[in-house]
Amino acid sequence: MKILITAGPTREPLDPVRYLTNRSSGKMGYALAEAARDKGHEVTLISGPVVLAAPEGVSLIKVETAREMYEAVRDRMEGQNIAIFSAAVADYRPAAIAEQKIKKTGETLTLTLEKTEDILGSARRVFGFTGFLVGFAAETERLLEHAHDKLVRKGCDLVIANDVSRAGIGFDSAENEVTLCLPDASPFPLPRQSKAVLARELIAFITQQASLKKFP
Numbered sequence: 361m362k363i364l365i366t367a368g369p370t371r372e373p374l375d376p377v378r379y380l381t382n383r384s385s386g387k388m389g390y391a392l393a394e395a396a397r398d399k400g401h402e403v404t405l406i407s408g409p410v411v412l413a414a415p416e417g418v419s420l421i422k423v424e425t426a427r428e429m430y431e432a433v434r435d436r437m438e439g440q441n442i443a444i445f446s447a448a449v450a451d452y453r454p455a456a457i458a459e460q461k462i463k464k465t466g467e468t469l470t471l472t473l474e475k476t477e478d479i480l481g482s483a484r485r486v487f488g489f490t491g492f493l494v495g496f497a498a499e500t501e502r503l504l505e506h507a508h509d510k511l512v513r514k515g516c517d518l519v520i521a522n523d524v525s526r527a528g529i530g531f532d533s534a535e536n537e538v539t540l541c542l543p544d545a546s547p548f549p550l551p552r553q554s555k556a557v558l559a560r561e562l563i564a565f566i567t568q569q570a571s572l573k574k575f576p
C-alpha cells in the first residue's frame with residue numbers, strides 16, 4: 361500500500377532568530393514510517409524539524425512550518441491508500457514575521473497569532489482524500505471526548521488518542537500509550553510500550569482495517 365505519514369513539530373517564525381514550536385520529537389511518526397516500510401509498504405514521510413536520522417527506504421520530505429507541511433501533504437495525497445497524521449502541527453502562527461530581530465523594549469510584549477492551515481481537516485474536504493484516514497488527538501483532559509469529536513469533525517476512519525498530560529509517554533519520550541477510537545466501536549486501549557513496538561501494532565491494525573475499505 362501507499363502510506364503517507366506526517367511527523368514531528370512545526371516551527372512558526374517570529375523574527376529572523378525566534379520561532380514558536382512544541383515538544384514533539386518525531387519519534388512516533390518515524391517509528392510508524394519504519395514499521396510500514398518493514399512490512400513492504402511504499403512510505404512518504406513528511407517531517408517537521410527533528411534530530412532523527414532519515415529512515416532508509418522511505419521517501420522523506422522535510423518541512424518547517426505548518427503552511428509548508430500543508431502544501432507538502434496536499435501535493436502528495438493523490439494515490440495514497442492510507443494517511444496517518446502524527447505531526448504536532450502548530451494551530452497558530454505569528455500574524456506577522458518581523459524583518460529584524462525584535463528588540464527588548466517594554467516590560468511586556470504582546471504577540472498576535474493567526475490560525476494555521478488544518479491539514480487533517482483538509483484531507484477529505486479540500487484534498488478529496490478517499491483512502492483510510494488516521495488522525496492523532498494529543499490531549500491533556502477529556503481525552504476520549506476530544507478524540508471522538510476529531511474523529512467525526514475531520515472525517516477520520518481512526519483517531520489515536522494520546523494522553524499527553526502523563527509523564528513518560530507522548531511528547532519526546534521513548535514509550536507511548538494510546539487508545540484507538542473508531543466510528544462504530546468502543547474505544548480500544550493499547551498498553552504502554554516502546555514507540556517502535558506500538559508502531560508495528562498500529563501499522564498491522566491500520567493496514568488490516570484499510571484493506572476492508574475500498575481504495576481510491
Ligand code: PMT
Nearest residue numbers: 384385386387388445447448449479480496497498531532
Ligand atoms: O513526536 P513525539 O515526540 O514522538 O510525540 C508523539 C506525539 C505526542 C506528537 C503524537 O503521538 C501525537 O499525539 N501527535 C498529534 C499531536 C497533535 O498536535 O495533536 P492535536 O490533537 O493538536 O491534532 C489533532 C490532529 O490534527 C493530529 O493528527 C494532527 O497531526 C492534526 N493537525 C493538527 C493541527 C493542524 N494545523 N493540522 C493538522 O493536521
